[in-house]
Amino acid sequence: MERVIFITKINQLKYVTSRFSRLYFGIEFCERLIPSLDDLKKMLCYIQRKGLNISLVSPYVTNIGLGRLKTLFEFLKSEKINCEVIINDWGVLNLINRKYPNLTPVLGRLLTKQKRCPRLIRLLKRQLMPRLIVDSKNPDQRHIFIPKILPLDLDSYYKGSDTSSVPVIHNFLIGQRIKRIELDNTAQGLLLELPRDKISASIYLPYVYISTTFFCPTAGCDLKKAFLLKIKSCKKQCQKYVFKLRHRTMPKIIYLKGNTQFYKNARLRIGEFAKIGIDRIVYQPQLPI
Amino acid sequence: MLKITSPFLKKEEVLPLIEAGANELYCGYLSPEWVKKYTAFEFERKGGESNFTDLRELEQAVNLAHKRKIPVYLTLNGLYVKEQYPLLLKIVNQLEQIGFDGYIVADIGLLLTLREKGFKRRIHISTGGTVFNSEAVSFYKNLGVSRIVLDRQTDIKSMMALSRDNPEIDFEVFILYTLCVYIDGFCTFLHTSGRESTEDISRKDWKDNQRLHLLTAYDPESRADACCLKYTVGVYDSTGQRINIKNIRPTFYKQLVDGVECGACAIYEISKTKVKSIKIIGRQLSPESRLRGTRFMRSVLDILENNKEINKRDFIQKSQKLYQKTFEYKKRCRGNNCYHPAVLI
Numbered sequence: 001m002e003r004v005i006f007i008t009k010i011n012q013l014k015y016v017t018s019r020f021s022r023l024y025f026g027i028e029f030c031e032r033l034i035p036s037l038d039d040l041k042k043m044l045c046y047i048q049r050k051g052l053n054i055s056l057v058s059p060y061v062t063n064i065g066l067g068r069l070k071t072l073f074e075f076l077k078s079e080k081i082n083c084e085v086i087i088n089d090w091g092v093l094n095l096i097n098r099k100y101p102n103l104t105p106v107l108g109r110l111l112t113k114q115k116r117c118p119r120l121i122r123l124l125k126r127q128l129m130p131r132l133i134v135d136s137k138n139p140d141q142r143h144i145f146i147p148k149i150l151p152l153d154l155d156s157y158y159k160g161s162d163t164s165s166v167p168v169i170h171n172f173l174i175g176q177r178i179k180r181i182e183l184d185n186t187a188q189g190l191l192l193e194l195p196r197d198k199i200s201a202s203i204y205l206p207y208v209y210i211s212t213t214f215f216c217p218t219a220g221c222d223l224k225k226a227f228l229l230k231i232k233s234c235k236k237q238c239q240k241y242v243f244k245l246r247h248r249t250m251p252k253i254i255y256l257k258g259n260t261q262f263y264k265n266a267r268l269r270i271g272e273f274a275k276i277g278i279d280r281i282v283y284q285p286q287l288p289i
Numbered sequence: 290m291l292k293i294t295s296p297f298l299k300k301e302e303v304l305p306l307i308e309a310g311a312n313e314l315y316c317g318y319l320s321p322e323w324v325k326k327y328t329a330f331e332f333e334r335k336g337g338e339s340n341f342t343d344l345r346e347l348e349q350a351v352n353l354a355h356k357r358k359i360p361v362y363l364t365l366n367g368l369y370v371k372e373q374y375p376l377l378l379k380i381v382n383q384l385e386q387i388g389f390d391g392y393i394v395a396d397i398g399l400l401l402t403l404r405e406k407g408f409k410r411r412i413h414i415s416t417g418g419t420v421f422n423s424e425a426v427s428f429y430k431n432l433g434v435s436r437i438v439l440d441r442q443t444d445i446k447s448m449m450a451l452s453r454d455n456p457e458i459d460f461e462v463f464i465l466y467t468l469c470v471y472i473d474g475f476c477t478f479l480h481t482s483g484r485e486s487t488e489d490i491s492r493k494d495w496k497d498n499q500r501l502h503l504l505t506a507y508d509p510e511s512r513a514d515a516c517c518l519k520y521t522v523g524v525y526d527s528t529g530q531r532i533n534i535k536n537i538r539p540t541f542y543k544q545l546v547d548g549v550e551c552g553a554c555a556i557y558e559i560s561k562t563k564v565k566s567i568k569i570i571g572r573q574l575s576p577e578s579r580l581r582g583t584r585f586m587r588s589v590l591d592i593l594e595n596n597k598e599i600n601k602r603d604f605i606q607k608s609q610k611l612y613q614k615t616f617e618y619k620k621r622c623r624g625n626n627c628y629h630p631a632v633l634i
Contacts, residue, residue, distance in 0.1 A: 060475070062447055066422045090418075091425030098424075110419075113368050113396075116477035117515070123508055133509060140497065143487070143504040150507060153326055156372045165371040166398040168405065193371060211471040211478055211515070214442040217539035224536065228545055228623060229630040230470075240527060243539050245520035249510040254520070256539055 001270060002280040004202070006057070008288050010039050013046060015285040023047055024282060026057030028088050028108060029212045029260040029289060031065025032234055034058070040072050044081065055084035056103075058092050060110060060212075066091065073100050086182060087111070097176060106202075107173060107181040109209060113161045114184055116210045118252040118263050120158055123150055124188045159191040170195050182282070184208040187252070187265045194277040202280035203273055206266035207255070207287055216259040218243070238289050258289040291559065291590060292566040294362075294461060295583045298339065300350040302576050307357050309580055310587025314354055315362040315393060316341055317572060320380045330481055330507055332367065339572040348387045360390035364572075366415040368396045378402070393438070394418075395474065404433055411435045413461070419474035421447065426455045436461055438568065441468055445558045445629060452563035462559060464567040465582045466574065468550040468628055470516050470542040478515040517543045545625040548618040552628030553589045553608040557601050560593055585615045605632070 005016055006024035016023065025043050027033040035043070040056070047054045056076075058069055069092060076083065077100055087093045088108035096103045122128075128147035135141040150158075156165065163169050163181055173181070182202045183190065194201060220232035221241060238258030245254040245261075252263035273281075292312035297303060306314060317340035319332050324342075332340065341347040351361045363384060369377050377399070391410045394400050395417025403412060413436040414420065414429050420437050429437060436459035439448060443462065452460045469476065488503045495501070522539065524532045552559075556567065569582045592607050593599065599607075609622045624630035 060419060060472075061422055063422045063450055066424060089421070089425060090428040091420070091422040094424040094428040094431075110475050114477065115479075117479040119479050119508060119511060122510075128509075133504075137512075141500050141502060143502045143509070144490075145509045146503065146505045147509075148328075148505050148507045150330065151326070151328060153372070154328070154330075156370050157327070160370050162368050162370060162396055162398045166369070166374070167371070168401045169398040172397070172401055209477075211476040213471045215470050215542060217470075217541065219540075221539050222534075222537045228625040229634075230542060230624075230627075231631050232540075241532070241537060242525045242527070242529075244523040244525065246523070247518045247520050249512070249518065250515070 001274060001278075004055070004280055004282045006204070006282050006284045006288055008033065008057075008286075010042055012285065016050070016052075020052070020283070022053040022055060022280075024055045024057050024086065026086070027059050027289070028057055028086070028110060028209070029059055030216075030238070030258060031059050031061045031068060032236070033238075033258075033289065034061075034065060034068045035072070037071055037075055040075065044079075053083075055086055055106065057086040057108070058088060060089040061092065066095065070095070073103060076100070077102055084180075093176060093178075105176065105178050107163060107178050109182045109184055109204060110212070112163045112181050112183055114164075114186055115158045115161070116184055116186055116208055116263075118187070118210070118250050118254070121187045121251050124155070124158055126150065156191050159186070159189050160193070164201070165191075165193040167195075170199055174198060180280075183278070185265050185267070187263075187267075190273075190276060192276040192278075196277060199277075200280070201276075201278045202282050203278050204282045204284060205268060206264045207262040207284050208265055210254065210261045210263060212260040214259070217256065218258050242287060255287055257287040260289060262287060290594060291556065291564070293583060293586050293590070294566050294568040296569060296572040296579055297350070297576075298341065298572055298579075299576065300346050300353065302579065303350050303353045303359075304357075305580055306583050307354070307359055309583040310590075311359065311583050313360050313362065313566060315364060315568075316347070316350070317364045318342070318344070318347055318380070318384060320376075320383070323376060323380065326376060327373070344383060344387070351387050351389060355388065362391050362393050362411075362413060363389045364393040364415065365399060366393055366395040366417050368417075369399060374398075374402070378406075381408070391435070397432075400432055400434070413438060413459075416440045416463070416473040419472065420451075423451060423454050426451055426458060430455065430458055435459060436565075438463070439564075440472055440474065441628060442472060444631065445555060445562070448559060448564050449562040452565075456563060459566070460562075460564045461566045461568050462552075462564055463570055464552040464556070464628065465586060466550055466570040466578070468546075468626075479511070480514055481511075514543075516541075519544065542625075547620070548626045549612075549616045550626050550628065551612055551616075553586070553612060554605045554622070554627070555629035555632045556589055556593065556608070557604045558629075558632060581615060585611065588615075601632075 004022040005020040082102045085103045086106045086108045088110035215230040243256040255262045294313040295311035319340035393413045395415045438461045441463045491500045571579045
């Protein structure tokens with residue numbers, strides 16, 4: 001099982017130990033945090049010294065972000081560096097296959113389309129019992145709750161995904177030079193039907209991404225004036241603050257960092273993972289923003 | 290001029306929506322066979338009640354629209370795993386007997402399968418396709434897509450660039466109701482309330498404060514989408530230390546919404562791009578809302594059509610007055626309900 005460490009900034013190199021044979025560097029969720037060319041060069045020097053492999057992680061991007069990525073890709077091409085690129089945008093895949101044959105695309109977790117809502121943990125346990133509940137909004141209203149159970153036929157839907165099970169997608173991915181997909185360690189478990197020896201999978205620990213946005217909730221969070229508009233200027237408050245969100249209907253704490261929400265699942269089941277085609281564990285020492 | 294694409298749920302809505310100004314229609318279909326096997330829970334990321342369930346009624350609705358030369362598109366924008374394909378393709382074959390003008394899909398597997406099996410209808414990529422840049426447009430163009438529905442969070446500059454650089458692809462943008470504050474195609478929260486039915490089983494002589502209901506639900510705790518919940522928020526610095534400063538808070542945009550979510554003011558600028566159509570959300574809303582929304586958008590487009598010299602400020606003023614009247618919004622528009630608040634600056 002290959003062990004990988006995923007860092008988003010140079011100052012996180014302190015987390016790299018001899019346990020890891022590969023380093024993921026970059027960002028999945030925000031084009032403003034795409035590493036600079038200088039940082040990429042420093043990272044390449046580092047991995048060469050340490051004898052590590054590198055995978056560049058790329059986010060979903062507008063044309064502006066595409067331009068920033070092209071700068072990095074052009075450098076890698078000019079230096080004849082072959083490496084993986086984790087792609088979370090079909091446009092980045094298109095670009096790599098058009099112009100950068102030295103780069104090997106890996107399907108990132110935003111494109112593997114798992115279902116990650118924490119509420120699924122409760123639903124798929126199927127342990128709800130009939131009971132009397134009081135409506136918190138209308139305490140006079142009482143409900144006898146009769147649970148409906150999700151059919152077992154939905155397990156493959158909620159524990160799997162289209163990219164991890166559908167043959168026509170597998171053939172397409174192979175045709176696009178993709179032989180690896182990235183997955184989250186969802187708390188409800190995983191069901192994969194990957195073609196062995198053709199497509200492998202990585203699993204990310206411990207942070208499961210749930211949702212992400214261009215309307216960054218963290219931008220402007222420490223400004224005195226309240227902003228209603230969705231276009232507040234970014235002062236990278238995401239590098240200063242993490243928010244933990246709690247609600248009684250959510251069985252997990254939600255971590256909000258920058259523009260993305262996560263929950264934590266550190267449960268490691270190496271034996272089970274290996275059986276279903278997972279051969280790489282990607283460790284995130286911090287929330288990957 | 291921009292076309293209006295309106296949602297519908299019943300055959301009876303077709304003619305009124307067309308009269309109200311819809312140039313295209315779209316709808317969904319939930320097969321009883323699918324419900325039996327997989328339930329209607331979170332069908333296409335909504336509850337099942339937002340869809341036709343009778344093929345015959347659907348066919349009649351489509352024929353009615355075609356008599357008025359109005360195209361109809363069918364949404365098949367769920368994500369499907371391998372086990373669901375046999376039933377999915379059976380349903381698609383049933384739908385092929387109806388003369389839809391095209392399908393709106395999000396799943397790349399379904400897109401590839403439709404092409405592989407030689408289905409000739411137009412394919413539109415929904416917001417689930419997550420297109421934000423020119424290379425992504427090329428990606429889908431190479432897969433035979435003829436229209437791309439841009440995510441609600443796409444700004445006007447991007448609309449301008451993408452539509453200008455790819456004239457052979459139609460672009461469509463959402464314009465009214467339910468603005469997602471997370472990227473639709475990347476949001477993996479459940480989008481269904483979980484409550485199936487509620488029946489008042491109180492005795493007749495029981496008072497109002499003694500009501501008893503029978504509630505069947507998959508998840509009785511789930512009363513709202515995750516983006517609408519009122520969370521307890523803890524703030525931490527980058528080292529994990531708790532910070533106790535009251536005015537450091539993330540913005541929960543949905544909690545600031547106090548009216549109908551709308552992008553009408555942006556139509557002035559959108560009309561200068563090569564975007565072809567504006568889409569009203571609302572399969573899950575009431576027929577009255579769908580009709581009101583269509584009329585409203587028609588009136589907004591009329592402001593532009595009736596006065597080609599109108600400037601942006603006057604257009605926005607007129608659109609906002611129309612919005613306040615149509616949706617009985619008593620306050621000044623200040624960006625909290627806006628799809629494109631940047632146009633107000």
